[in-house]
Each structure stands twice: as structure tokens, then as C-alpha cells.
Amino acid sequence: xxxxxxxxxxxxxxxxxxxxxxxxxxxxxxxxxxxxxxxxxxxxxxxxxxxxxxxxxxxxxxxxxxxxxxxxxxxxxxxxxxxxxxxxxxxxxxxxxxxxxxxxxxxxxxxxxxxxxxxxxxxxxxxxxxxxxxxxxxxxxxxxxxxxxxxx
Numbered sequence: 001x002x003x004x005x006x007x008x009x010x011x012x013x014x015x016x017x018x019x020x021x022x023x024x025x026x027x028x029x030x031x032x033x034x035x036x037x038x039x040x041x042x043x044x045x046x047x048x049x050x051x052x053x054x055x056x057x058x059x060x061x062x063x064x065x066x067x068x069x070x071x072x073x074x075x076x077x078x079x080x081x082x083x084x085x086x087x088x089x090x091x092x093x094x095x096x097x098x099x100x101x102x103x104x105x106x107x108x109x110x111x112x113x114x115x116x117x118x119x120x121x122x123x124x125x126x127x128x129x130x131x132x133x134x135x136x137x138x139x140x141x142x143x144x145x146x147x148x149x150x151x152x
Contacts, residue, residue: 017102048083052090058135100138
């Protein structure tokens, strides 16, 4: 039965691949109406928090764009424009890295699945979770193919 499942579904991505960042503002469930951008009050100041993937490490991060403060006297609209610009730039920067990362995961998955089918020893669970080493290799490969070296 297990072998039949692997033959029918050669690549199952549960907790192995990274999804592309959601950019669908129409379906956003935030208080700003923009995907991955929330307006919050933190330590006495208002700011826009942008959820993003760090290009250097692949980890989920949040970047703040405050407004109407003494240190940063920009308007709310300008801060929102900056947050939207950052979100777009970050999504463009991580998209090729994510594609490369997922291709490497799929390649490793297929190798382990073939071994697992032949000897029925569980191995696929070793691919679950994020691999920083795989992210770094994917980043280098994506940057080498595109010629772009930018940390967003």
C-alpha cells in the first residue's frame, strides 16, 4: 500500500517546501487590507509591520515602518508606501531562491522515496523542517544564475 502511494504521489510537500509569499491583497486578513502588512501600536508609537522572509537566512522576520514620531516624522501614507515597496522588493528577491530551494528539496525527496520504497525504512521525515544550509546553497545558485547580489 505504501509503495502504491509513493508511486501515485511522488512528491508530497508537507513541511518540506517553502511557499511563495502571499501577495493577494483581496484575500488579506489584516487591518490594513494589504497582505502581510499590519498596523500596530507598539511601545507608544504606531507602525506598519511587514512579515517577510529574510533573504540572508530564509527565516520569517518582521520589519517595522513607524510614522508620526519624533525620530521619524513621516506621514502614515508615506510609511504605508514604504512598507508596500519593501514587501514587493522582498517578494521579488526571495522568489527565485524559493524556487531553487524547492527544487533541491524535491530532488532529495525523490532519492529518499526510492530508497524507502526499496527497503521500507522510513527516511522522508528527515527532510521536514527548514534547512539553513539548503537555503544558503539555493541563494548562491539563484544569485549566480541571475547575476543579482542584493540583500533586501
